[in-house]
Amino acid sequence: MGEFRKLVGRYRLLNPLGAGSVRLAFDETEHRDVAVRELRVPAELRGAALQDARRAAELRHASVVPVLDVVVEDGEPWLVMEFVSGTSLEKTVDSRHPLPVQQAARVGVCLLSALRTAHDAGIVHGRVNPGNVLLTSTGRAVLTGFGLPGLGMRPSADMWSMAATLHFAVEGRPPGRAPAESTDAFRWLVRAMLDPAGPPPVEVVAEMLDRLAVSQTLGHVLATGGPLPPARVAEIGLAVLDQLAELHSRGAHHGGVQPGNVLIDVDDRATLATTPLPAPMSLAPVMPATIPAYTAPERVPGPAADLWSLGATLFAAVEGHPPVPGAPLSRAGALAPVLFRLLSGFPAHRPGPDALRKDLKAVADLF
CATH class of the missing domain: 1.10.510.10 (Transferase(Phosphotransferase) domain 1)
Known part of the structure; x- marks a missing residue:
C-alpha cells in the first residue's frame, strides 16, 4: 500500500489530521477535500459497523460533520466525511484558555440541537467529548464522530457527555468526581446535567442554553x-x-x-x-x-x-x-x-x- 493510495479508485489519501486517526483525502470525483477514517473492527462485527455507518450517513444537521460515503477497501470499511476546517474544543482550551460562558453556551446550543436530531433518528453518538467538537472560524460548533461502531449506549449517555464537555469548556478540566461549584447560571445547569439523580428535562436545558447564548x-x-x-x-x-x-x-x-x-x-x-x-x-x-x-x-x-x-x-x-x-x-x-x-x-x-x-x-x- 502506497502512502498516497486511493480508496475505491476515488479518494486519494493524504496527510493525517489531528492525532492521526482521521486522514485528509481528496475526492477526485467531486474535486473536494474530505476526511476519511478506517473502521477497525473485528471481522464478525463489520456487518453491524457498516449498518451503523450507513444510518449515520443519512443524518444531516448544521452542527454535525456529515458522513458522505461509506466504502469498503480490501474488506475494511471506511468512513468518508465532509472536511471541516476548525480546531477541536480540546485543543482550543488546552492551548489558549477556557471559553467565556456565553461562547460555551453557544457550543451547547449547537451540540444539543445536533444530538436531539440524532436521537430522534434513533442514532446515539456515544463519543461526545472535547476532541470531537470542532470550533469553526465562523463561531459554529460542529460534532464529529458519528458513524463509528455502536457502543450500545442510550441517549442519556450523550447528554451526560455533553455536560462533561461543556464543563471542560469553561473549567479547562473534566468534571471528575467534583464538578465546579455553580457560581453562575451556566455552571448550575452543567452541574444539574451531571447529577447522578438525573438531568433536568431536555426542554429545560435547551431553553436555558438558548438564553445564555445570547445574554451576558x-x-x-x-x-x-x-x-x-x-x-x-x-x-x-x-x-x-x-x-x-x-x-x-x-x-x-x-x-x-x-x-x-x-x-x-x-x-x-x-x-x-x-x-x-x-x-x-x-x-x-x-x-x-x-x-x-x-x-x-x-x-x-x-x-x-x-x-x-x-x-x-x-x-x-x-x-x-x-x-x-x-x-x-x-x-x-x-x-x-x-x-x-x-x-x-x-x-x-x-x-x-x-x-x-x-x-x-x-x-x-x-x-
Whole structure:
C-alpha cells in the first residue's frame, strides 16, 4: 500500500489530521477535500459497523460533520466525511484558555440541537467529548464522530457527555468526581446535567442554553465595564423583582439571586435565570444559593432571603463589589436608602414587593 493510495479508485489519501486517526483525502470525483477514517473492527462485527455507518450517513444537521460515503477497501470499511476546517474544543482550551460562558453556551446550543436530531433518528453518538467538537472560524460548533461502531449506549449517555464537555469548556478540566461549584447560571445547569439523580428535562436545558447564548451575566458586565449608574441598577432591580414576585406568588422561592444569575440580553433587558420545573415540582426551590456574599444573614431560604440577595446584587451593581459590614455606599445616590432597607438583618424590616417596586421606579425615573 502506497502512502498516497486511493480508496475505491476515488479518494486519494493524504496527510493525517489531528492525532492521526482521521486522514485528509481528496475526492477526485467531486474535486473536494474530505476526511476519511478506517473502521477497525473485528471481522464478525463489520456487518453491524457498516449498518451503523450507513444510518449515520443519512443524518444531516448544521452542527454535525456529515458522513458522505461509506466504502469498503480490501474488506475494511471506511468512513468518508465532509472536511471541516476548525480546531477541536480540546485543543482550543488546552492551548489558549477556557471559553467565556456565553461562547460555551453557544457550543451547547449547537451540540444539543445536533444530538436531539440524532436521537430522534434513533442514532446515539456515544463519543461526545472535547476532541470531537470542532470550533469553526465562523463561531459554529460542529460534532464529529458519528458513524463509528455502536457502543450500545442510550441517549442519556450523550447528554451526560455533553455536560462533561461543556464543563471542560469553561473549567479547562473534566468534571471528575467534583464538578465546579455553580457560581453562575451556566455552571448550575452543567452541574444539574451531571447529577447522578438525573438531568433536568431536555426542554429545560435547551431553553436555558438558548438564553445564555445570547445574554451576558450581570457579573460579566460588571467585570468588564465596571459599576453601573443608579438608574440603570434600579431598572435591573425592577425586572428581577417582577420575576421574584411571580415566583413567590406560587409559594416558591429562587434561592440563588446573585450577579451570575442575572442575564442581560442584546436589547439590554435584564432577566433572572430560573429553571421552570414541571408539576408537581413547580413549588420547589429553583436554583440553590452558592455564594455566601449574596446569601441572607438568616440563612433560611424564602421570599425574604430572595429580597436580601436582590439587595446585595444591586449593591454590587452600583458599587462594584458585594456588600460587607460597614461598606459605604459612595456611588448609590438615591438608591442608597432602598439598599439599606433591603439589606436589613431583620427579614421583617425589608420592604415588600409593592413598596420596593415603587421605590425602585422612583430612582429609575430620576434620570
